[in-house]
Amino acid sequence: xxxxxxxxxxxxxxxxxxxxxxxxxxxxxxxxxxxxxxxxxxxxxxxxxxxxxxxxxxxxxxxxxxxxxxxxxxxxxxxxxxxxxxxxxxxxxxxxxxxxxxxxxxxxxxxxxxxxxxxxxxxxxxxxxxxxxxxxxxxxxxxxxxxxxxxxxxxxxxxxxxxxxxxxxxxxxxxxxxxxxxxxxxxxxxxxxxxxxxxxxxxxxxxxxxxxxxxxxxxxxxxxxxxxxxxxxxxxxxxxxxxxxxxxxxxxxxxxxxxxxxxxxxxxxxxxxxxxxxxxxxxxxxxxxxxxxxxxxxxxxxxxxxxxxxxxxxxxxxxxxxxxxxxxxxxxxxxxxxxxxxxxxxxxxxxxxxxxxxxxxxxxxxxxxxxxxxxxxxxxxxxxxxxxxxxxx
Amino acid sequence: xxxxxxxxxxxxxxxxxxxxxxxxxxxxxxxxxxxxxxxxxxxxxxxxxxxxxxxxxxxxxxxxxxxxxxxxxxxxxxxxxxxxxxxxxxxxxxxxxxxxxxxxxxxxxxxxxxxxxxxxxxxxxxxxxxxxxxxxxxxxxxxxxxxxxxxxxxxxxxxxxxxxxxxxxxxxxxxxxxxxxxxxxxxxxxxxxxxxxxxxxxxxxxxxxxxxxxxxxxxxxxxxxxxxxxxxxxxxxxxxxxxxxxxxxxxxxxxxxxxxxxxxxxxxxxxxxxxxxxxxxxxxxxxxxxxxxxxxxxxxxxxxxxxxxxxxxxxxxxxxxxxxxxxxxxxxxxxxxxxxxxxxxxxxxxxxxxxxxxxxxxxxxxxxxxxxxxxxxxxxxxxxxxxxxxxxx
Numbered sequence: 169x170x171x172x173x174x175x176x177x178x179x180x181x182x183x184x185x186x187x188x189x190x191x192x193x194x195x196x197x198x199x200x201x202x203x204x205x206x207x208x209x210x211x212x213x214x215x216x217x218x219x220x221x222x223x224x225x226x227x228x229x230x231x232x233x234x235x236x237x238x239x240x241x242x243x244x245x246x247x248x249x250x251x252x253x254x255x256x257x258x259x260x261x262x263x264x265x266x267x268x269x270x271x272x273x274x275x276x277x278x279x280x281x282x283x284x285x286x287x288x289x290x291x292x293x294x295x296x297x298x299x300x301x302x303x304x305x306x307x308x309x310x311x312x313x314x315x316x317x318x319x320x321x322x323x324x325x326x327x328x329x330x331x332x333x334x335x336x337x338x339x340x341x342x343x344x345x346x347x348x349x350x351x352x353x354x355x356x357x358x359x360x361x362x363x364x365x366x367x368x369x370x371x372x373x374x375x376x377x378x379x380x381x382x383x384x385x386x387x388x389x390x391x392x393x394x395x396x397x398x399x400x401x402x403x404x405x406x407x408x409x410x411x412x413x414x415x416x417x418x419x420x421x422x423x424x425x426x427x428x429x430x431x432x433x434x435x436x437x438x439x440x441x442x443x444x445x446x447x448x449x450x451x452x453x454x455x456x457x458x459x460x461x462x463x464x465x466x467x468x469x470x471x472x473x474x475x476x477x478x479x480x481x482x483x484x485x486x487x488x489x490x491x492x493x494x495x496x497x498x499x500x501x502x503x504x505x506x507x508x509x510x511x512x513x514x515x516x517x518x519x520x521x522x523x524x525x526x527x528x529x530x531x532x533x534x535x536x537x538x539x540x541x542x543x544x545x546x547x548x549x550x551x552x553x554x555x556x557x558x559x560x561x
Numbered sequence: 562x563x564x565x566x567x568x569x570x571x572x573x574x575x576x577x578x579x580x581x582x583x584x585x586x587x588x589x590x591x592x593x594x595x596x597x598x599x600x601x602x603x604x605x606x607x608x609x610x611x612x613x614x615x616x617x618x619x620x621x622x623x624x625x626x627x628x629x630x631x632x633x634x635x636x637x638x639x640x641x642x643x644x645x646x647x648x649x650x651x652x653x654x655x656x657x658x659x660x661x662x663x664x665x666x667x668x669x670x671x672x673x674x675x676x677x678x679x680x681x682x683x684x685x686x687x688x689x690x691x692x693x694x695x696x697x698x699x700x701x702x703x704x705x706x707x708x709x710x711x712x713x714x715x716x717x718x719x720x721x722x723x724x725x726x727x728x729x730x731x732x733x734x735x736x737x738x739x740x741x742x743x744x745x746x747x748x749x750x751x752x753x754x755x756x757x758x759x760x761x762x763x764x765x766x767x768x769x770x771x772x773x774x775x776x777x778x779x780x781x782x783x784x785x786x787x788x789x790x791x792x793x794x795x796x797x798x799x800x801x802x803x804x805x806x807x808x809x810x811x812x813x814x815x816x817x818x819x820x821x822x823x824x825x826x827x828x829x830x831x832x833x834x835x836x837x838x839x840x841x842x843x844x845x846x847x848x849x850x851x852x853x854x855x856x857x858x859x860x861x862x863x864x865x866x867x868x869x870x871x872x873x874x875x876x877x878x879x880x881x882x883x884x885x886x887x888x889x890x891x892x893x894x895x896x897x898x899x900x901x902x903x904x905x906x907x908x909x910x911x912x913x914x915x916x917x918x919x920x921x922x923x924x925x926x927x928x929x930x931x932x933x934x935x936x937x938x939x940x941x942x943x944x945x946x947x948x949x950x951x952x953x954x
Contacts (some may be wrong), residue, residue: 185613207609207697218602220578257853365664374848404873408888459930465869469862473797476858480797494890495801 189213191530195225197385200453203437212464213454215468222309238262245286245441249479256445265443266433267299274417275386276428283307284383286374287330287338289323289451291443292389294330296431301334302337308383312373313342315350316457323451330448339381341373349528355457360458367523372521376512378425387424393436395429396481397466399488404466412496416489422504423513435481509533571794582606585924588618592845595619598861603864605857631655638834642872649838653893656835659826660692667810668823674777676700679721680731680765680842684718684780684836687723689824693780694727701776705757705766706735708743709850715730723841727844732774733768742921748850755850758917765914769905771818778950784808786829788822790859792881797859807890809882816906828874900925 186212204211204447205224210383217223234243236255243253254262268501278284285299287293287309300307311327314320324340344350351369355362379387395414402410418427433437443450458464473480504514507519514520518533526533581604585592590745598605610616627636629648636646646757647655654855663669670676676693680686680702694699704720707713717733733761737743743760771779794801811820824832836843851857866873899905900912907913911926919926 218611218613220614266900404877404880406877406884408884462870465866469866472865473858473862477855484797484799487797491801495892499888 185216185218187412188215188217191217191223192225197225198522204477210435210475212295212471214459225429233270244445245438247435247438249435249474249482251478259441260445263295263434263438264299264303266438267430268303270416270430270433271428274386274415274428276417276430277305277426279305281306281384282382283349283514284339284378284386285309285382286370286386286388286455287311287327288325288374290389291448291452292391292394292431292436292451294327294389294401294448294450295439295443295446296387296389297330297336298440298448300430301336307336309338310374310377310383311338311340312370313340313344314369315342315344316455317353319451319456322453326449326451339377342378343369343373343561347525349525353458354524354528357530358524360524361464363461365528366457368524372512372519375425378508379423381490383425385428387428387430389431389439390429390487391431391434391436391439392481393467393470393539394463394469396485397434397463399485400466400470401462408496408499411488412493412499415493416490423506423511424504432485433482466518565693567940578609578611580606581608581610582618584610585618590618593927598868605861605864607852614778619675637838638831640828640831640877641827642867644871648897652834653838656827656831657692657696658684658690660689661696661829662932663823663826665822667821668779669810669823670698670778671700674699675775677732677767677771677774677779678702679763679775679779679781681722681782682706682719682844683782683786683903684843685784685802685824685829685832687720687841687843688783688832688836688839689782690729691727691841692725692835693823694729700729700780702729702731703767703770704731704733705763706733706737707762708735708737709745709848712844712846712849715846719842726789732770734770736762736766739766740918742918744753745850745920748918751917752921756856758921759850761913761917765905765912768818768820771905772816776818778821780823782824782832783822784824784827784829784832785874785878786860786863787856788825789863789878790856791880793859793863794855801889801892804881805886805892808886814906816904817900825878826875847937883887 188204189199192202192204192213198214203226204215206217206221211217211223234246234253235241236243236258236330237252237253238258238261241255241258244256245259246253283305285293285297285300285307287297287358289311293309299309309327311324313324328337330336345367351362351366354360354365360368374386377383398415399411402414403525412538412539413469415428416432418424420426434442441560470481470484504513504515508517508521509522510519512519512521518526524531525531580842581597582592585595585597585606592606596619597608597609598619599614604610604616627646628634629636629651630645631651631654632648634648634651639646660913676698678686678690678693678700680690682704690700690702702720702724704717706717706784710938719894720731723729736939744755747758747762751758753761753776767781770776773862789823792804792807794809809822809825813819827835863874863877897906897908900907900915902909902915903912905912905914911919916926918924
């Protein structure tokens with residue numbers, strides 16, 4: 169197999185059927201700083217490349233032949249959807265401007281607010297923390313220990329070092345110590361998928377910790393790619409209530425602290441390039457439990473469309489905020505009340521976290537609530553009866 | 562390269578970098594009767610297969626090992642999203658039931674209505690004409706000559722033979738003879754893409770012919786894949802007005818005959834299998850001008866998602882009709898008035914067809930109307946000024 173490197177222009181031979189991630193490791197390339205392209209299609213880290221494929225590795229951080237749009241100096245980062253390139257300094261400025269613009273446009277928080285950043289140890293959350301510290305906000309990190317073996321140990325280490333280097337405060341919560349289960353256990357027991365119960369636990373713990381420690385707002389590192397993929401998934405199923413709630417700011421409500429996504433205007437490549445250029449040591453590995461995750465399929469579909477037409481992701485998500493969201497306002501969730509177990513807000517008797525936890529730990533919560541969530545798989549939703557509108561012919 | 566045929570289970574060796582369409586031709590396989598799969602991804606006819614790839618060709622029309630869900634006989638067609646298989650007779654029944662269901666659900670037309678089917682010579686339009694004749698409706702075909710060389714000649718021949726065999730009436734309009742331009746010329750001159758001006762011409766001519774010949778309704782062969790791809794494109798851009806108008810029936814209005822899509826519940830593989838099993842001789846080739854068409858990119862993205870989760874297309878489009886469409890009702894187009902040139906309905910002074918035609922023929926229509934449509938390319942829509950909300954930093 170030939171691997172063509174665009175800049176510098178050299179070809180590398182490898183053999184056999186291999187994963188993109190392994191080829192990049194061998195070439196000592198950071199997967200977050202390059203586009204890997206075969207036949208005008210972007211490849212993901214888990215994709216396979218076989219004998220006979222010609223693969224182009226196109227650096228996001230290029231050699232400097234292109235000029236910075238802002239200062240005219242040698243550019244190091246190219247952003248196709250903006251048809252622009254920037255030098256290091258102007259790129260960092262660009263990222264900060266995008267974050268400032270997002271904070272201002274949605275009145276996310278002000279200089280007096282106490283902001284809690286949800287820290288995973290990846291490029292997005294550490295990059296966000298870094299930008300917010302740099303802009304002078306009052307920011308504290310919160311790391312949630314999920315108990316995913318070496319992956320979690322590494323993430324915690326990285327988060328601690330980041331905080332130490334910057335003399336920032338890092339709070340830590342361990343899911344197993346505090347709530348009696350870890351994510352791998354939750355994935356094996358209970359009815360939810362691993363990713364579903366992990367997401368649920370994060371939302372719950374971050375909200376609860378923010379309330380208990382008196383924070384005004386929780387900021388998460390969701391980037392444009394995350395938001396576009398989530399919106400695609402919600403739209404493919406026309407989950408109008410979820411679509412209505414997918415917004416860069418969710419206002420505070422009874423028992424719910426305000427949630428904000430200051431990176432929603434920046435692509436995954438931009439946040440990766442930011443972390444790289446700021447020399448942030450972050451966890452590059454994907455979570456080992458994420459394989460086959462539907463979110464990754466949606467990202468794959470969006471990447472395919474973006475490759476054919478740069479700007480598709482931004483147009484989809486920012487276009488939704490501009491023209492789509494107003495149409496979904498009426499679909500927002502019903503009134504919240506207090507969970508009878510933990511007091512956190514919920515639409516039913518017990519919140520989803522307490523229900524999941526009881527299921528995982530084999531406890532009883534009392535009679536099952538009437539509105540129990542059912543995990544509906546995509547392929548189950550078109551049932552025979554639905555095809556024929558009732559009885560079979 | 563090895564090509565694995567699933568049923569019967571034999572492998573075929575070929576070599577070099579080749580198109581899927583050429584491999585299928587060599588194996589004497591009709592591309593509309595098989596799924597071509599590489600690494601759990603569906604390949605399109607124009608995709609390339611290279612040395613070292615293992616490609617599975619999975620017949621839609623299988624060998625009969627699986628039982629028909631309706632009668633228990635040997636099945637010949639498998640439909641993954643329904644997790645079902647049918648014998649020939651029950652599959653034809655299934656297709657007719659889906660068409661009957663669509664006609665009834667949207668009150669498309671009744672037994673007394675005069676229906677004009679837009680005939681291209683492909684599987685969908687001929688299949689639709691066949692089903693409607695079979696169900697006893699009063700149907701006439703209309704073939705529009707687009708002037709695309711051998712492709713148009715072949716399509717016209719196929720449509721004429723189909724009509725002759727069934728003693729059905731086929732009307733014909735030649736774009737060049739009647740309106741002074743053909744589609745290849747229109748694509749070279751004027752500001753619209755070839756596919757855009759072709760679609761515009763079809764909508765215009767079919768509507769005008771239906772009015773002039775006293776038809777009650779125009780039926781087109783758009784299938785589920787067409788509708789899902791169009792909806793994806795419209796949604797990615799949040800073109801709310803287009804989304805609002807994408808419905809299986811568009812009611813008649815001043816100067817606009819009713820438009821219906823009776824195949825919208827059937828996938829492309831189902832309409833292809835129907836045409837094949839009914840031994841309809843149809844044009845298998847794609848239009849030679851369609852290469853790079855964005856619609857094909859959207860179909861590719863939907864096929865990728867469908868492969869990972871069968872039922873995605875149906876859930877997306879039928880879910881839109883059910884839960885999405887009501888939210889877009891308010892976005893429908895403004896009032897129509899008469900085109901000052903041809904009298905057909907339009908929102909401006911001159912209709913889009915007359916504007917395109919004048920541009921192609923180098924004629925003047927009078928002062929340019931204020932609401933002139935501008936062809937906006939996807940990549941042009943995120944402009945530098947838009948990134949920074951005005952002046953550059």
